[in-house]
Amino acid sequence: MxxxxxxxxxxxxxxxxxxxxxxxxxxxxxxxxxxxxxxxxxxxxxxxxxxxxxxxxxxxxxxxxxxxxxxxxxxARFLRGDEVCNFDFSKKHTKGWDxxxxxxxxxxxxxxxxxxxxxxxxxxxxxxxxxxxxxxxxxxxxxxxxxxxxxxxxxxxxxxxxxxxxxxxxxxxxxxxxSELLNQSSIFTHVKDINRPEGWEGTRITFDVIDLRTWLWVIPFSNGVTSIGYVGSTEFLESFKGTSSEKLKAMLKLSNYYSERFEGVEFQFKPVEISNYSxxxxxxxxxxxxxxxxxxxxxxxxxxxxxxxxxxxxxxxxxxxxxxxxxxxxxxxxxxxxxxxxGVDVFATYVKEWYTGNLQKLFFHKPENPEIKKQICSVLAGYVWDETNPFVKNHHRLVKAVAHVIDMEKEKSE
Ligand SMILES: Cc1cc2nc3c(=O)[nH]c(=O)nc-3n(C[C@H](O)[C@H](O)[C@H](O)COP(=O)(O)OP(=O)(O)OC[C@H]3O[C@@H](n4cnc5c(N)ncnc54)[C@H](O)[C@@H]3O)c2cc1C
Missing domain, CATH: 3.50.50.60 (FAD/NAD(P)-binding domain)
Incomplete structure (x- = not known):
């Protein structure tokens, strides 16, 4: 040899x-x-x-x-029922690609x-x-x-x-x-996006939050194909029975926003399932x-x-x-x-706080705080080594702390 x-x-x-x-x-x-x-x-x-x-x-x-x-x-756009949170990479704390x-x-x-x-x-x-x-x-x-x-x-x-x-x-x-993260799994495929609306609405990447652990991604490509995939607890995904196509079709009904757009569309390949991906x-x-x-x-x-x-x-x-x-x-x-x-630690905090619900509180809170939004936007753009960003430097406590303030404000107003 x-x-x-x-x-x-x-x-x-x-x-x-x-x-x-x-x-x-x-x-x-x-x-x-x-x-x-x-x-x-x-x-x-x-x-x-x-x-x-x-x-x-x-x-x-x-x-x-x-x-x-x-x-x-x-x-990127995040939806939760009627709530919308849009991030625009040109409005971020750290200089760099937008x-x-x-x-x-x-x-x-x-x-x-x-x-x-x-x-x-x-x-x-x-x-x-x-x-x-x-x-x-x-x-x-x-x-x-x-x-x-x-x-x-x-x-x-x-x-x-x-x-x-x-x-x-x-x-x-x-x-x-x-991994020390929760057991999450995923199921996904590509579809020919025949009902895609014109313009920004149709092409912006969107994360549709169904509940604390479950969400749908919609990633439109320039060739008319769109990637769709669900993420959820392994237990929840396993509760769907049948072939992977049957499972994904049933899950698509969970999204109020997207169920109509993807109703009856043809999957380009048998949906792929990945269990406990972390x-x-x-x-x-x-x-x-x-x-x-x-x-x-x-x-x-x-x-x-x-x-x-x-x-x-x-x-x-x-x-x-x-x-x-x-x-x-x-x-x-x-x-x-x-x-x-x-860098991994910063993102790990954001992932953990997403699934505790704290980060979702920050994302969907109204009125938005433009300064906080810019700082979180930098993290979402991948600039997680920039310690001039408080949401990088103090990631361990800041997301939790701001979510706590939101909770207190809500309590006071009730
Ligand atoms: C459900 C899900 C959704 C995701 N969505 C996103 C997303 O939207 N954006 C994002 O950035 N990341 C996402 N990721 C992560 C993304 O898939 C990976 O982080 C990325 O592909 C890593 O790139 P890589 O070059 O390390 O590996 P890969 O892209 O996986 O490439 C590894 C290559 O190694 C080859 N290989 C494997 N074994 C051998 C071997 N024994 N000998 C020779 N070659 C071998 C493989 O064939 C493959 O081509 C997602 C992951 C999951 C599970």
Whole structure:
């Protein structure tokens, strides 16, 4: 069996793997990306955050994406019965991008890999990482199986695990840890949105809150297709019986706002069900490897943070590996793990407070407080490392504290 030598082996060619590969290739390192599937392939994670535009821009992947005319996302709308809360990314505390996209990921991910292939990045599709051996110095030998069942070996100085839900190294190295978030599950598909209203009303991403744990996402794409998906407690989703299509059809009736628009529309594929989607790991890096994107951590889809964390972590990991291969000192605990955990912690608070109902109180409170709204809007845009934002710096207590004030005001007025 022949052994191929590279500087960095990247497992998975999602946004995380592509951003890391683009940076490392530009730095002149020998990179190999191994991808289990043939692209285009479906994956969920279609609503991006403005923050990830910084990453695509830095690794020069923005221009190829701009050519695809994806639906622009310049804010987000939350509904709860008759209550409406609109966020507009141009009115946010932190400077930075005030728009991004709503993207069909099959096309989006393929656009990124096509661009990398034209630049000469080595990406092999339909090849799967099945085993990894690490040596004392952190170098490794990885066994890869192709679709014919043939195996080959790649020797690398570093591995970036961007395998998403494949969670290759967490599984192989026993790094998985149960998430401290609630057990939430999801069911979703794409529909040809034949009843889509004209203009903003039809195209703005919307989260329709059914109750504290249950909500529906509606993510319209520029090609006339819309992604729809329910999130709810695992127990609640399991209470629906029948095929996944029957379950989703029954659930769509829960939405007063959308039931008519999606009545009788054809599902483009059998709805996909993912149970207990939140994932965590014991550590984000080790000697010779680093976990990025979903292979490291996944919180919840409610604030669309997945792809942005995937690209943030991939870019940082690629920069630190480059430094390390230039024999510069890297403190992985501080420079990578602490940094990533800081952002994850902010979003984890918002996810937890969403499901306690505290954050929903802030969102739907009238009259709105424009200053608070701007600060929360920055978090929703993915700028969760900006400590000039009180709703970032004091995330642990501020959401709770403001919700408490709202409760007191309500009590007084009753
Ligand atoms: C219900 C739900 C809704 C979501 N909605 C959103 C959203 O609206 N916005 C958002 O930003 N995020 C969302 N996410 C999260 C989003 O799906 C992920 O965070 C994002 O796709 C992570 O990107 P990635 O590059 O880390 O992994 P992926 O995009 O999953 O890519 C990983 C790649 O690795 C490959 N791979 C896996 N195993 C192997 C192997 N053994 N060998 C080689 N290759 C392998 C896979 O084929 C895949 O192509 C959602 C998640 C869930 C569960």
């Amino acid at each position: 022949s052994v191929e030598n590279v500087d960095v082996l990247i497992i998975g060619a999602g946004p995380s793997g592509s951003v890391a590969a683009s940076y490392l290739h530009k730095k002149g390192l020998k990179v190999k990306v191994v991808e289990k599937n043939l692209f285009p392939r479906f994956v969920i994670g279609e609503s991006l955050l403005p923050r990830c535009m910084d990453h695509f821009e830095e690794v020069e992947l923005l221009d190829c994406l701009k050519k695809r005319d994806y639906e622009v996302k310049d804010g 728009w991004t996209w709503q993207v069909p990921r099959a096309d989006f991910d393929k656009t990124l890999t096509d661009e990398l292939l034209t630049r000469g990045v080595d990406i092999t599709f339909e090849e799967e990482v099945i085993a990894v051996d690490f040596y004392e110095d952190g170098s490794s030998e990885t066994t890869i199986k192709n679709k014919l069942g043939e195996r080959n070996t790649v020797a690398a100085k570093y591995i970036i695990d961007s395998s998403g839900y494949g969670r290759v190294l967490p599984r192989l190295l026993g790094l998985e840890k149960s 994932k965590s790991v014991k550590q984000l890096y080790g000697k010779g490897y680093v976990l990025t994107g979903n292979s490291a951590e996944f919180l919840d889809p409610v604030f669309s943070s997945g792809v942005t964390f995937a690209t943030e972590s991939a870019l940082l990991a690629a920069k630190l590996i480059t430094k390390s291969l230039q024999s510069k000192t890297v403190d992985w605990e501080v420079d990578y793990s602490d940094y990533m955990k800081k």
